Amino acid sequence: MIGGVSTGVNTQTMTMLGANRVYPIEKRLLRALLSRSGNPPLGIVLWNGEEVRTSHDPPVARIHLEDRGTLLKLASDPEIHFGDAYTDGRVKIEGDLCALLEAVYCGMQDRAKRGVCAMLNSRWLDRRHNNTLRGSRRNIHHHYDIHTDFYKLWLDPQLLYTCAYYPSPSDSLEDAQVAKMHYVCRKVRLQPGEQVVEAGCGWGALALHMARHYGVRVRAFNISHEQIVYARRRAVEEGLSHRVEFVEDDYRNIAGKYDVFMSVGMLEHVGTGNFRELGKVIDRSLHSTGRGFLHSIGRNTPEALNAWVRKRVFPGAQPPTLRHMMEIFEPRGFSILDVENLRLHYARTLEHWLERFEKSAREIARMFDERFVRAWRLYLAGSATAFRVGTLQLFQIVFARPALNRLPWTRGYLYEHDATPQREQEWIRAIS
Amino acid sequence: MIGGVSTGVNTQTMTMLGANRVYPIEKRLLRALLSRSGNPPLGIVLWNGEEVRTSHDPPVARIHLEDRGTLLKLASDPEIHFGDAYTDGRVKIEGDLCALLEAVYCGMQDRAKRGVCAMLNSRWLDRRHNNTLRGSRRNIHHHYDIHTDFYKLWLDPQLLYTCAYYPSPSDSLEDAQVAKMHYVCRKVRLQPGEQVVEAGCGWGALALHMARHYGVRVRAFNISHEQIVYARRRAVEEGLSHRVEFVEDDYRNIAGKYDVFMSVGMLEHVGTGNFRELGKVIDRSLHSTGRGFLHSIGRNTPEALNAWVRKRVFPGAQPPTLRHMMEIFEPRGFSILDVENLRLHYARTLEHWLERFEKSAREIARMFDERFVRAWRLYLAGSATAFRVGTLQLFQIVFARPALNRLPWTRGYLYEHDATPQREQEWIRAIS
Numbered sequence A, B: 001m002i003g004g005v006s007t008g009v010n011t012q013t014m015t016m017l018g019a020n021r022v023y024p025i026e027k028r029l030l031r032a033l034l035s036r037s038g039n040p041p042l043g044i045v046l047w048n049g050e051e052v053r054t055s056h057d058p059p060v061a062r063i064h065l066e067d068r069g070t071l072l073k074l075a076s077d078p079e080i081h082f083g084d085a086y087t088d089g090r091v092k093i094e095g096d097l098c099a100l101l102e103a104v105y106c107g108m109q110d111r112a113k114r115g116v117c118a119m120l121n122s123r124w125l126d127r128r129h130n131n132t133l134r135g136s137r138r139n140i141h142h143h144y145d146i147h148t149d150f151y152k153l154w155l156d157p158q159l160l161y162t163c164a165y166y167p168s169p170s171d172s173l174e175d176a177q178v179a180k181m182h183y184v185c186r187k188v189r190l191q192p193g194e195q196v197v198e199a200g201c202g203w204g205a206l207a208l209h210m211a212r213h214y215g216v217r218v219r220a221f222n223i224s225h226e227q228i229v230y231a232r233r234r235a236v237e238e239g240l241s242h243r244v245e246f247v248e249d250d251y252r253n254i255a256g257k258y259d260v261f262m263s264v265g266m267l268e269h270v271g272t273g274n275f276r277e278l279g280k281v282i283d284r285s286l287h288s289t290g291r292g293f294l295h296s297i298g299r300n301t302p303e304a305l306n307a308w309v310r311k312r313v314f315p316g317a318q319p320p321t322l323r324h325m326m327e328i329f330e331p332r333g334f335s336i337l338d339v340e341n342l343r344l345h346y347a348r349t350l351e352h353w354l355e356r357f358e359k360s361a362r363e364i365a366r367m368f369d370e371r372f373v374r375a376w377r378l379y380l381a382g383s384a385t386a387f388r389v390g391t392l393q394l395f396q397i398v399f400a401r402p403a404l405n406r407l408p409w410t411r412g413y414l415y416e417h418d419a420t421p422q423r424e425q426e427w428i429r430a431i432s
Helices: A013-017 A024-036 A069-078 A078-090 A097-107 A116-128 A133-144 A150-151 A175-188 A205-214 A225-237 A273-285 A309-312 A322-332 A343-359 A361-369 A368-391 A423-432 B011-016 B024-036 B068-076 B078-088 B095-107 B116-126 B133-144 B150-152 B173-187 B205-214 B226-235 B273-285 B305-312 B322-332 B341-359 B362-367 B371-388 B421-431
Strands: A043-045 A051-053 A064-065 A092-095 A197-201 A217-222 A244-248 A258-265 A284-296 A334-341 A394-399 B042-043 B051-053 B060-066 B093-096 B196-197 B217-222 B244-248 B258-264 B284-296 B335-341 B395-400
Touching: A013 B068, A024 A051, A024 A069, A024 B322, A064 A069, A069 A078, A078 A092, A078 A116, A078 A309, A078 A368, A097 A368, A116 B116, A116 B322, A150 A225, A150 A361, A150 A394, A175 A205, A175 A284, A175 A343, A175 A394, A197 A205, A205 A217, A205 A225, A205 A258, A217 A225, A225 A244, A258 A273, A273 A284, A284 A322, A309 A368, A309 B305, A322 A334, A322 A394, A322 B322, A334 B395, A343 A368, A361 A368, A394 B335, B024 B051, B024 B068, B051 B060, B051 B335, B060 B068, B068 B078, B078 B093, B078 B116, B078 B305, B078 B371, B095 B371, B116 B305, B150 B226, B150 B273, B150 B322, B173 B205, B173 B284, B173 B341, B173 B395, B196 B205, B205 B217, B205 B226, B205 B244, B217 B226, B226 B244, B258 B273, B273 B284, B273 B322, B284 B322, B305 B371, B322 B395, B341 B362, B341 B371
Parallel strands: A043 A064, A197 A217, A197 A258, A217 A244, A258 A284, B042 B060, B196 B217, B196 B258, B217 B244, B258 B284
Antiparallel strands: A043 A051, A064 A092, A284 A394, A334 A394, A334 B335, B042 B051, B060 B093, B284 B395, B335 B395
16 A cells, blocks of 8 residues: 555644634744745635635646644645645645646755745654665555556556656657667676666666567566566566576675676665765676666755655655765775766656656556546656656766776767667677 | 976995895895785896896786885885986886886785884874965975976977867867866856856966856966966966956965856865865855856875875875865855866876877986986876876866755766857756
């Protein structure tokens, strides 16, 4: 069960206080809340129908507050309670949800204004969702072990649940996810016969893609049981199970020696406190000419993920800064070859996901309930907005052992129109 | 006067001890020194003609030690005294200098073995060459205010004294330096009419290139008097002085607001302790849609620059790690868009410089003396080797204000064969 969202509104108490009346102190509370949020250009419609605005300009969108209890909760911790109240239907949106979120995110750039209550909630979540071996398993189970049929409704057919790469902005999600897999494989210059270890393999699409198109052998790790079962079945069906092994285990238990370390979309779940250990795992796993690739959601400055998203959607998730990420590489002397920020590609990917999600909203409501639909709508819309306004980043990092000189001379080969794996191998041989 | 290298060998004392004899304890000292250096495959020929080797394989090259004093100094601090002894002719090399240095660098990957004396020397140099406002001026004067005629003998005609970019490995140095300037301008997507501030502009080639080819206005800062005088003369001669202003001042004194912050090859001289201040300077200089570019020598792991190079060639220089560099950007919320490591391009650049330097060695000896030639040969060969074996990196970083969305959709435009500034502008307009 995703979320475990509870309403927690005591309507009896509300009625006793005079449910329809709005007291002056409540309006002052609302004004203070709006001011702390940077006075976004919104209209707030109170339970008596009265509208409070931050300016005379027409509002980008309107938020309807159903009752006094919702306002009080929002005032104590807007980050968590906005999401919960939207999920429960105690907050309703009139207008475009993404436009509303964009106005709020842009207003809230200065997070120093987060209140005491919100700070305590945020710390408590960190502690509760700590990514120990057991904690990680619980956190990953919460999100990824929802039945695969749900994800099939709005992800691409190969179920890639990470940022796609759009060579052209008008590409379809399907094409962009295939392009992403090729882009990633070419960034790390996979060569036939190489041994690859993948940390966090989702439903197995990339592992199978690497084996099929680049002739490598892959051991892919994941602690989501549901995903591993799915990936193994796919490997058998596609005749690739002799070249791809799916292991249901934590990245910390990776054993063996490999030419390439790959990880796409796992680092967000590792926790910065475990980065040195991850570096140690990569170090002991790679041959002396080894190289690797990390793809992760990130931040410009250290800041916890939105508390509601952590509480209801992604327990334990923590988008690191590049400085955090260097704690993986620096102590082990790895050489960073290339970093690319693809945040606008993730915004586009999430827009595609949200669009497909909305098309399947009725079916999803039948699978779960309306509250689930609202929670996931908010999570997808909020994520798209965060990447678009630049509060979240998407970093791709290519790294290698320090003395590896068999490197492409420039990055031009990544953008050749007639590029094929064969062409690329010739190209690398020509310069090395 | 570059270097101020002194011999410091007391030959009288040596004679009294029996100059030609080699005592067993001296051979033990040499063996210990070789072991601390990872036993590189070299032959060490002592002052009595005897050769000491680390293995039975033929040595990559031979080092001739002229006297016992040199051995003793090498044993106390090989990093500083090898350079000084080579400069003075008390150490002679038989065979290829670059091959010898490569063997030594590869052997010395584990720097934990640096002795107490060397550590103290290294710290003393750091303190002496501290990059305060006055210290930076003294440090930069030491290296860059050598007469320009000297640099003209071995740099490209436009006097670019930073890593070139070779679209093809066989490109000439001249072409590669022009390609570098275009590459850098295109990475940061200069647009006609924009205001650019350049921190550390050398002899002015990039500032003039930006104004000429990209239609921008440039204020370029440098604390090397000799370089600024040269750059100003060039601006007048080329009719660009109305669009390029050369300011003889420290980057810390940059004032005004700009669209783009550029810095190619200055960060190595800033000192990591000043990175937060540099971030503050960039922050206050950039408009809300501003972006920037940094190009710097770097390290995989924190480590001081070779002590001899700091003492004799580049006082105050300190190649930062990417983690260090993030101290510029993270506190100010800048978004890292792109990082590229071009260390093999710097190795190639240095090989070209060394080749041209050797062709002019006689003339340089007439300008200065033979000791100067040897010191610079060692510095150029040592740098080429460090980039080739991967103990030094060359990072190019593109960054921007966090909410800037007018970004190229992919990096492909950088590698289009028919790319021109106009073509690129159309391309950016098409996607934004």
